[in-house]
Amino acid sequence: MTVTRERPGRGASPRTARAINDRLALRLLQEEGPLTAGQLKELTGMSRPSVADLVERLQVSGLIEVVGESGEDRRGPNARVYGIVAHRAYVAxxxxxxxxxxxxxxxxxxxxxxxxxxxxxxxxxxxxVVESGLRVLGEARRAAGDVPLHTVACGAPGLIDPATGRLRPAGLLPRWHADLVDEVRHRLRVPVLLENEVNLAAVAEQRIRAARGADEGDTFVLLWIGGGVGAGVVLDGRLRRGNSGGAGEVGYLPVSRSGDLPNAADCDDGYHGLVASEAVCALAAANGFAPDPAGDAAAAASMVRAALTAGPAGTAFLSELALRIAIGAAAVCAVLDPGRVVLAGEIGEAGGERLAVLVGERLATLSPLRTDVVPTAVEGGAILRGAVITAMEAAQETLFAPAG
Structure with missing residues (x-):
C-alpha cells in the first residue's frame, strides 16, 4: 500500500498543518486498518507529542476510537489500538x-x-419507476436500521454534463434516470453525486488493482460488455471523463457487421450492435446454442458461460466474439495506448480468463501496440461498488477535515 504524504508547506498555519496531518492519519487507518499511536508515529514521521495530540483531537471529534490493545510482547501495559468510527456516517x-x-x-x-x-x-x-427507485432505497435504509445517509452516489448510463452535473441520456436511453436522481436529491436533502455507470465500474476496478500494488491501477481502459457497451478510461491514476463527459462512449464507434453507421440517436449500427447482449445472443444461436428470446445481459452471459465447456461449437462462438471485442479494443488502443484492457460487464465477466486470452490474441493481430487483456478483478456488482467508493470518499473528505 502506497500512501501519499501531504506535507504542510512553509508558512502553513497551525490549523492547516493539523488538518493535513489528521487526514493523513485517517487515511492510514482506513487503508491499513487499526493502528497504535506508535505505528502512526512510524508511518507519518510525526513526533510522539504530535501524534498524541492528533489521537486526542480525532477522538474528541468522534472520528476514531479505541478498538483493542496490541499483543506486543513487552514490559508494561499493551498499547491501545485505534480505529475509525465506521458508524459515524453511512453512504448509499x-x-x-x-x-x-x-x-x-x-x-x-x-x-x-x-x-x-x-x-x-x-x-x-x-x-x-421513479417511485420504485425511491421505495427500494427506503427498503435498503430500513434493512440497515434506518440509518441517516451522509452522501449518495448514483451511476447511470448517459453523459454527465461537466458544467451542470446533470445527466443527459444518450441515444434511445430512457429519460427517467435523470428524474430519479433529481428526486433523490430533493427528498433526502443530502449530497447526491452522479457519474456514468461504467466510470463507476472503473473506479471499483482501480481501487482493487491499486491495492495489489505495482502500479496496476495507474493506467487502463475498462471495456464494459453487457446489455450496453462502454469504456471507463483511467490514465495516470485519474478517471478521464472528456470535454462533454462522453469519454468512453465506445458503443458509437463506427464499426458494424452490416457496414452501416451509427447516428447520434442510435448506436445499434455501431460497436454496440456488434458486441452488446442482443448481438451476443444472436451469435450464440448461429453457433447452435438454444436462442434466448430475452436477449438481455443475463441471457448473453449465460450463453458465454455455456460456451466455455461446449466443445467445438463453443470454441467457434468464443473465437468470433473475441474478434468482435478486439475490433473495438484496437480502436481504443490506437488512440490511448493504455497498455492494459480490462474486460468487464456481464459478458466480459462471464468469459473470464479464457475470453480475455482470446481477445488478447486477436488484438495482437490487429494492433502493433503491446496491450495486456485481462478479466475484471471485481466479482459482481462493480457499478454499485464504485458508487459506494465514490460516496464514501466524498463523505470522508468532509468528515476527515476536523476543525481546530
Missing amino acids: GLDVRVGSIGVEIADLLGRTVARSSVRVPEGADPAG
Missing part, C-alpha cells in the same frame, strides 16, 4: 440501469450493511 450507492435499480448502503469504511434491488419492466411508466 445506486446503480440505475435500463432494466433495474440497485441500492447498497455502507458504513464510512465502505462495508456493506444492506442491499436491495428492483426490476424495471420495458415500457414502464416513468413516474412509477
Whole structure:
C-alpha cells in the first residue's frame, strides 16, 4: 500500500498543518486498518507529542476510537489500538440501469450493511419507476436500521454534463434516470453525486488493482460488455471523463457487421450492435446454442458461460466474439495506448480468463501496440461498488477535515 504524504508547506498555519496531518492519519487507518499511536508515529514521521495530540483531537471529534490493545510482547501495559468510527456516517450507492435499480448502503469504511434491488419492466411508466427507485432505497435504509445517509452516489448510463452535473441520456436511453436522481436529491436533502455507470465500474476496478500494488491501477481502459457497451478510461491514476463527459462512449464507434453507421440517436449500427447482449445472443444461436428470446445481459452471459465447456461449437462462438471485442479494443488502443484492457460487464465477466486470452490474441493481430487483456478483478456488482467508493470518499473528505 502506497500512501501519499501531504506535507504542510512553509508558512502553513497551525490549523492547516493539523488538518493535513489528521487526514493523513485517517487515511492510514482506513487503508491499513487499526493502528497504535506508535505505528502512526512510524508511518507519518510525526513526533510522539504530535501524534498524541492528533489521537486526542480525532477522538474528541468522534472520528476514531479505541478498538483493542496490541499483543506486543513487552514490559508494561499493551498499547491501545485505534480505529475509525465506521458508524459515524453511512453512504448509499445506486446503480440505475435500463432494466433495474440497485441500492447498497455502507458504513464510512465502505462495508456493506444492506442491499436491495428492483426490476424495471420495458415500457414502464416513468413516474412509477421513479417511485420504485425511491421505495427500494427506503427498503435498503430500513434493512440497515434506518440509518441517516451522509452522501449518495448514483451511476447511470448517459453523459454527465461537466458544467451542470446533470445527466443527459444518450441515444434511445430512457429519460427517467435523470428524474430519479433529481428526486433523490430533493427528498433526502443530502449530497447526491452522479457519474456514468461504467466510470463507476472503473473506479471499483482501480481501487482493487491499486491495492495489489505495482502500479496496476495507474493506467487502463475498462471495456464494459453487457446489455450496453462502454469504456471507463483511467490514465495516470485519474478517471478521464472528456470535454462533454462522453469519454468512453465506445458503443458509437463506427464499426458494424452490416457496414452501416451509427447516428447520434442510435448506436445499434455501431460497436454496440456488434458486441452488446442482443448481438451476443444472436451469435450464440448461429453457433447452435438454444436462442434466448430475452436477449438481455443475463441471457448473453449465460450463453458465454455455456460456451466455455461446449466443445467445438463453443470454441467457434468464443473465437468470433473475441474478434468482435478486439475490433473495438484496437480502436481504443490506437488512440490511448493504455497498455492494459480490462474486460468487464456481464459478458466480459462471464468469459473470464479464457475470453480475455482470446481477445488478447486477436488484438495482437490487429494492433502493433503491446496491450495486456485481462478479466475484471471485481466479482459482481462493480457499478454499485464504485458508487459506494465514490460516496464514501466524498463523505470522508468532509468528515476527515476536523476543525481546530
